[in-house]
Amino acid sequence: MTIMKSETLPRSAENTILPVTLADVEQAAARIMGRVVHTPLVRSNSLSGVTGQPVHLKLETHQPIGAFKLRGAVNAILSLDEAARRRGLVTASTGNHGRAVARAARDLCVPATICMSSLVPTNKIEAIRALDAEIRIIGTSQDDAQEEVERLVQSRGLTPIPPFDDVDVVAGQGTIGLEIVEKLPDLASVLIPLSGGGLAGGVAVAVKALKPQARVIGISMQRGAAMYAAIAAGRPVAIREKETLADSLGGGIGLKNRVTFPLCRDLLDDIVLLTEEEIAAGIRHAAREEREIVEGAGAVGIAAILAGKVRLSGPTAIILSGGNIEPARHRNIVGGAIA
Ligand SMILES: *Cc1c(COP(=O)(O)O)cnc(C)c1O
Numbered sequence: 001m002t003i004m005k006s007e008t009l010p011r012s013a014e015n016t017i018l019p020v021t022l023a024d025v026e027q028a029a030a031r032i033m034g035r036v037v038h039t040p041l042v043r044s045n046s047l048s049g050v051t052g053q054p055v056h057l058k059l060e061t062h063q064p065i066g067a068f069k070l071r072g073a074v075n076a077i078l079s080l081d082e083a084a085r086r087r088g089l090v091t092a093s094t095g096n097h098g099r100a101v102a103r104a105a106r107d108l109c110v111p112a113t114i115c116m117s118s119l120v121p122t123n124k125i126e127a128i129r130a131l132d133a134e135i136r137i138i139g140t141s142q143d144d145a146q147e148e149v150e151r152l153v154q155s156r157g158l159t160p161i162p163p164f165d166d167v168d169v170v171a172g173q174g175t176i177g178l179e180i181v182e183k184l185p186d187l188a189s190v191l192i193p194l195s196g197g198g199l200a201g202g203v204a205v206a207v208k209a210l211k212p213q214a215r216v217i218g219i220s221m222q223r224g225a226a227m228y229a230a231i232a233a234g235r236p237v238a239i240r241e242k243e244t245l246a247d248s249l250g251g252g253i254g255l256k257n258r259v260t261f262p263l264c265r266d267l268l269d270d271i272v273l274l275t276e277e278e279i280a281a282g283i284r285h286a287a288r289e290e291r292e293i294v295e296g297a298g299a300v301g302i303a304a305i306l307a308g309k310v311r312l313s314g315p316t317a318i319i320l321s322g323g324n325i326e327p328a329r330h331r332n333i334v335g336g337a338i339a
Contacts, residue, residue, distance in 0.1 A: 016266060019259045020167055022209035025174035025202060028075040032172060035074050035107060037063050039176075041183045041317065046289040047305055053188075053312040055305070058180055058319045061292060065131075067248070067322030068173060069100035069163075072198060075172030076161050077104050085110045090158040092116065092145040094124045096248055096322055097163040102131035113158060115148040117141050123326070164198030165259050174202025180317045181210045188314025191301035193321045194218030194271065195249040197227050197260030203319070204267035217310060218264065218271045219300040221246045221279060226253045227264050228271045236261055245279045245339060248297035248322060270310075274300055278307040280338040286320065287334045295325035 039059045047055040060068035077089065088111035091101045098114050105112035113134040116125065119141070129135055138148040152158045162169060176199070181187055190207055192200040200218045207214050220228055223242040230236045236257045241250055253261060274282075279296050282303025286294040294302075301318035304310045333339075 016262070018205065018263060018266060020170045020174065020202065020205050020263060022206060024167065024171040025178060025206045028071075028168070028171035029175040029178055031078045032071060032074045032175065035104075036070050036175075038179060039063065041180060044290060044318075046285070047302065047318075051305060051312050051316070054315045055312070056184060056315070056317050057290065057292070058176060058317055059292065060176065060319060060321050061294060061298060061323035065096065065099040065103050066324045067096035067100065067298075068176060068199060068319070069096045069322075070104060071175055072164075072166075072169035072172035072202075073097070073100040073104040073161060074108070076166060076168040077108050077110055079168045080159060084159045087157045087159065088112060089161050090115065090149050090152045091161050091163070092142065092149045093163055094120045094128065096324060098128055098133075099131060099324075101161050102128050102133035106132045113152060115145040115152070117145050164196030164201075165254055165257050166198075167259055170198050170202040170205070170259055170263065172202070173199045174206045176319060177203035177206030178210075181207060184315050184317060186315050187211050187214045187317060189215040189217060189310075189312055189316045191217050191219055191304060191310065191316065191318045193246075193249060193297050193300050193319060194220045194225075194227055194264070194268075195251065195297070196253050197264040199319070199321060200227075200268060201260045201263030204263060208267050215269045216267060217304075218268045219304050220249055220271060220273055221296075221300070222273045222275055224250055225271070225273050226251065227261070228273060230257070230261055231265050231268075231271065245276050245283070245296035245333075246274075246300060248295060248324075249300070272304045272309045274303050274307060274309070277338050278303045278309075280333050281306050283325070283330070283333045284336075287330070292320060293323045293325065293330060294320050295322050298322040
């Protein structure tokens with residue numbers, strides 16, 4: 001078992017003022033209404049059977065880009081003033097955040113530039129190009145692409161939309177928490193995929209404000225769990241990135257993290273870490289039992305239950321955060337492979 005007991009999490013004083021509030025999340029919900037999908041929350045008979053508790057799945061896989069990140073991107077863009085919107089947006093993500101920024105920008109008629117290195121695979125470039133973003137190929141690493149972002153911010157006045165460490169992005173992701181509590185008023189626990197902590201931090205703000213007794217549990221992979229390492233160290237630390245099935249959970253939280261580190265440190269009750277085999281079992285279960293195509297990052301909540309790494313008492317929501325996985329890889333995993 002790799003459960004980190006809440007008592008071992010270093011905590012700041014009880015009355016710390018958190019960088020995102022319930023009011024921020026409620027305002028985000030009003031702002032993004034009609035521009036993101038109010039995703040279904042469906043009961044899982046199989047997981048309810050396994051646990052003996054009512055388990056529900058929040059299907060963020062059903063957002064237009066196949067992941068929840070549209071919520072934060074739309075909220076961040078709508079929070080900009082008119083002049084900033086006219087100048088346009090920029091980011092270096094080629095994953096779900098990049099897609100979210102491109103799609104939200106297109107929907108809101110704002111120009112967006114996505115910087116990427118020449119090593120980014122063609123399918124990822126095409127997925128972003130299909131969303132009408134301007135693509136700049138630069139250098140041979142993610143760091144090179146990020147440097148280009150900073151150059152464009154300086155030279156053209158573009159606005160960077162950060163993937164997680166931003167109040168408006170976090171508030172947007174937190175709207176998932178409002179939707180869950182509305183549908184499950186007796187919510188006892190929520191299981192949330194955890195990387196940079198925008199999703200977990202935002203959902204925790206909403207859930208802890210509305211249901212203080214509910215347990216909020218973050219779930220990461222053992223291979224490169226950045227927020228877990230930061231909370232254990234008491235400050236953001238550099239981690240070595242490793243290949244993992246939960247590729248959308250890779251990367252650091254930023255050594256200068258200001259928003260999501262304090263939120264996750266103060267609001268999460270536990271962080272659970274999973275092996276690659278456990279994550280593969282989660283993807284397989286989602287496909288076979290729930291008829292949902294879920295990527296590794298999106299399957300970690302299911303995986304944590306199947307692995308017996310969370311104990312539930314009462315109604316539980318699991319966030320299936322995304323479904324963007326290569327079809328061939330998905331077929332292999334559902335067929336029994338672990339990578
Ligand atoms: C980005 C992402 C996460 C993690 O979100 P953070 O806000 O970085 O913690 C989880 N699942 C999917 C599918 C993602 O794209």
